[in-house]
Amino acid sequence: MSTNPKAPSLVSILVTYNIYFMLAALAIISTLLSEHFLTLQNLFNLLRQLAPLALVSIGMLLVILTGGIDLSVGSVAAIGGMGVAMAMPALPFDGATALFVCIFGAVLFGALLGAINGVLVAGFGMASFVATLAMMTMARGLAYMLSNGQPVRFPRDLPTAQILTGFGSKGVPGIGLPWPVLAVLVIIALFIFLLRRTNWGRLTVATGSNEDAVRLAGLPAWRYKFLAFTLCGALSALAGIFVTARTAVGTPVTGIGLELDAIAACVIGGALLSGGRGTVTNTMIGVLILGLIGNIMNLMSVPAYPQQIIKGVIIILAVLMQGIGARTKRRV
Amino acid sequence: MDRLDMRQISKEFGGIAALSGAGFSARAGEVHALMGENGAGKSTLMKILAGAYTHDGGEIRIGGEPVSISNPQDAIRKGISIIYQEFSLASDLTVAENILIETLGHGLFVDRRAMDARATELLTRMGFDDIDPGEIAGGLTIARQQVVEICKALSRDCSILVLDEPTAVLTTHETEKLFDLVRRLRDQGVCIVYISHRLDEIFSLCDRVTVLKDGATVGTWETAALDHKSLVNLMIGRELKDFFPERHGTPGEVALEVEALAAGTLVSDISFSVRRGEVLGIGGLVGAGRTEVLRAIFGADPLSHGEIRIDGKRHVIRSPGNAVRAGIGLVPEDRKQQGCLLHMPILNNAMLTPVNPHLGFLGLIREARERGATEALRSRLNLKAASIDAEAGTLSGGNQQKVAIMKWLVSGCEVLLLDEPTRGVDVGAKVEIYRVINELAANGAAVVMVSSEMLELIGMCDRVIVMRAGRLAGELSGAQLTEEGIIELAMGRKHVH
Structure with a gap:
């Protein structure tokens, strides 16, 4: 109150844009730690690895915006990745059309699993934590059953498979930007547009903000929740396909713990778990922060187990800073 | 002692x-x-x-x-x-x-x-x-x-x-x-x-x-x-204060007719009608079933019996969405929990309706049109806010109530149901809300207003129906519309003697 409101203090700038500063700080630390970090090759590899998490995080954000949570994303991703790996050699025809059919089918199946979550939560009023926990174990069980617990390999020389693995390992000619990263960028742009520029996006956020008010305005709140779960399922299956494309194998253990990383990305990005607040852009910053943390620790040769502890600490720090941010804003 | x-x-x-x-x-x-x-x-x-x-x-x-x-x-x-x-x-x-x-x-x-x-x-x-x-x-x-x-x-x-x-x-x-x-x-x-x-x-x-x-x-x-x-x-024992603004114009055609409405375990056999340009009050004690009647008309609670007609045409209302498309709007009793999106801008609150004429093809938001419409409503309702991007939760109670009403002006509803519209707002804001209600009525809306404040019912309404224990206890207008009259009907003294 005492300072000119048009000249925000340094503290308030730091607090408001804390995740951008955090990302910048992590990038600087990485650069100092290793001369290899700031090479195009390393950055592209990092982004390629983060592509599936980015997709799942967008889906998770949609669900979180409506006030729900989806624990089944990792299992659905496993089914999506395996489904494509199993379907490609089984199809009677080859090539781009076959790949399209496989991807379309797998994504559709993911959407179906998400829709089941949606019906349980939006239709039957089940707590999303419980409904998606059940879906998480069911989908994982299905993945193990389909593959007998073994990785699903496919002939490398199959034309369909060559297109898929090419997508997963190569980049845009000339620039070198990996194809999966380009695809994720397009999807990010699409969802930024949908959430900011369409009535559907606005009402999805409103449903999480105050479901009663939305319903009493005469709007079908259940439909926004249902759609969020359905889209989350579709995006999760797509994420699994991206994993298969990169690793050239479909495994039933894909995406174990992925739901936690996706929730962490949303939360670091400032999404409220109670719904109604969060943006795609900030969630993607959250994904990058998680990715950089892992990258730094790999560069420093921190063993895997301590990495988990450090990751947890950083999540807590990020959320604490947002809490301070919210309090400062309220005081102004 | x-x-x-x-x-x-x-x-x-x-x-x-x-x-x-x-x-x-x-x-x-x-x-x-x-x-x-x-x-x-x-x-x-x-x-x-x-x-x-x-x-x-x-x-x-x-x-x-x-x-x-x-x-x-x-x-x-x-x-x-x-x-x-x-x-x-x-x-x-x-x-x-x-x-x-x-x-x-x-x-x-x-x-x-x-x-x-x-x-x-x-x-x-x-x-x-x-x-x-x-x-x-x-x-x-x-x-x-x-x-x-x-x-x-x-x-x-x-x-x-x-x-x-x-x-x-x-x-x-x-x-x-x-x-x-x-x-x-x-x-x-x-x-x-x-x-x-x-x-x-x-x-x-x-x-x-x-x-x-x-x-x-x-x-x-x-x-x-x-x-x-x-x-x-x-x-x-007090005098009718003079803070109820004058309303001009005479009631027109019947807009809403409710016949033999029953809902839940409490409400039964409720019939009334409201004309365009008219404000109908519903009085009674807390728990007499007044809110339940509004919610049933609006489709928020299931109707177990009865018929609802708008402009003489029968409507089957199974959800609030049906009601809004039939031209009915509800401003609920609990402003903070049900009326407003407190954490969202005024603009988003105003556009929170299934009948939004400002949307483009496939639900695309046409921001300039929406901003223009919201600005117009802001000055029409004399809404005091820094800008239409301010979160509804930052406004005073009276202004929040105006925000809750905005969406029904966007959707162009013809029957407006208000549940305790001035609860918890100070006297100055009350007068502002009365002014808004009168303005809506003068523009041809049929208004139904539930209130526990008898002064408000007497000062604002053309007619008042009083409910007791889920049923209609009587209707008052003109010289009969007094605090004694409402209290007697609400408490059932007329039936004691």
Whole structure:
């Protein structure tokens, strides 16, 4: 109150844009730690690895915006990745059309699993934590059953498979930007547009903000929740396909713990778990922060187990800073 | 000597005085009635006594000693028990466990036999030895649950017992049994504070009555010295203030017709109609079913029977979405929980409707059009906000109410249902909301307004229908539309004589 409101203090700038500063700080630390970090090759590899998490995080954000949570994303991703790996050699025809059919089918199946979550939560009023926990174990069980617990390999020389693995390992000619990263960028742009520029996006956020008010305005709140779960399922299956494309194998253990990383990305990005607040852009910053943390620790040769502890600490720090941010804003 | 003495109690909520100079004194072995309109301060005063609120000023004495009650435990230790309309029984525990719930925490083991014996003793003392202490409390009738509540209070040696509208949920026969119980307690020396809207109960049960109005005590009288009419006059006795803005224009065609509407377990056989340009009030006590009627018309609760016509055309309304498309809008009672998106900008609140004419192809947001429309509404409703991007939660209560109304102006609704539109807003904001309501009516909307403030109903409405216990008690207009008239219909005095 005492300072000119048009000249925000340094503290308030730091607090408001804390995740951008955090990302910048992590990038600087990485650069100092290793001369290899700031090479195009390393950055592209990092982004390629983060592509599936980015997709799942967008889906998770949609669900979180409506006030729900989806624990089944990792299992659905496993089914999506395996489904494509199993379907490609089984199809009677080859090539781009076959790949399209496989991807379309797998994504559709993911959407179906998400829709089941949606019906349980939006239709039957089940707590999303419980409904998606059940879906998480069911989908994982299905993945193990389909593959007998073994990785699903496919002939490398199959034309369909060559297109898929090419997508997963190569980049845009000339620039070198990996194809999966380009695809994720397009999807990010699409969802930024949908959430900011369409009535559907606005009402999805409103449903999480105050479901009663939305319903009493005469709007079908259940439909926004249902759609969020359905889209989350579709995006999760797509994420699994991206994993298969990169690793050239479909495994039933894909995406174990992925739901936690996706929730962490949303939360670091400032999404409220109670719904109604969060943006795609900030969630993607959250994904990058998680990715950089892992990258730094790999560069420093921190063993895997301590990495988990450090990751947890950083999540807590990020959320604490947002809490301070919210309090400062309220005081102004 | 007075058992309980509350003196000059004052209490503010966010700068608005709920109580200023309220109080009364009651003796041991007396049934003392506390009366007043909705919002007169009875509940606040009793919550202070129960330790649910702390008072800002004044003094509470028990047995002549000044006491401080800063939490519910204090109140229980001082021998105060309050039986609210909603019971606090653990419905899965037995009667005995409920009655002696406080002793359950002591010791490692529960001596069931001793508990049952003690519970039986208390129940017998109350004349209800036919209640089995081993029975599950949730399976008892409401009346018997109430008895268990009272026994629970007695188990901790309560000397001051407050009953808040205890007969609201009871049948006539059950009421008689309750009165016997109350008289029995009175004869045992308990000081009983009795809150009820039913005048005949006051006269048949209570020794003295204290009347509260606008957060202050009007006075205390022997019930023998009063009759129905003088008591009603004491409760309302004030002049119609002149802050209701004039409305111009005459009512037009009938816009909304409701016929033989029934909903839930409470509301039945409600019929009325509203014309364009008309404001129809719905009066009655809290719990008479007024909100339920609005919600049923709007499709928020299922309609079990009845017909709704808009402009003479029958509409089947199964959801709020149906209602909005039929041209009905509802501004709910609970502004913060149901009326507004508090954490969203005013613009998003205004566009929160399935009938948004500003959307483009496939639901694309056309921001310039929406901003223009919202700005126009902002000046039309005289909304005080820094900008239309301000979050609704940052606005004052009156301005939040205007935000809640905005979406119905966007959707162009023709029938507007308002549930307690001025609850919890200060006087200045009330006048602003009245102005908005008049403006809507003058533009041809049919307005239905539920209000617990009789002045508001009289000042704002062309006609008022009054509900009692889920049914229509009568309709008032013109010279009949007075506070006495509404109170008599709401409390059913007309049916007593």
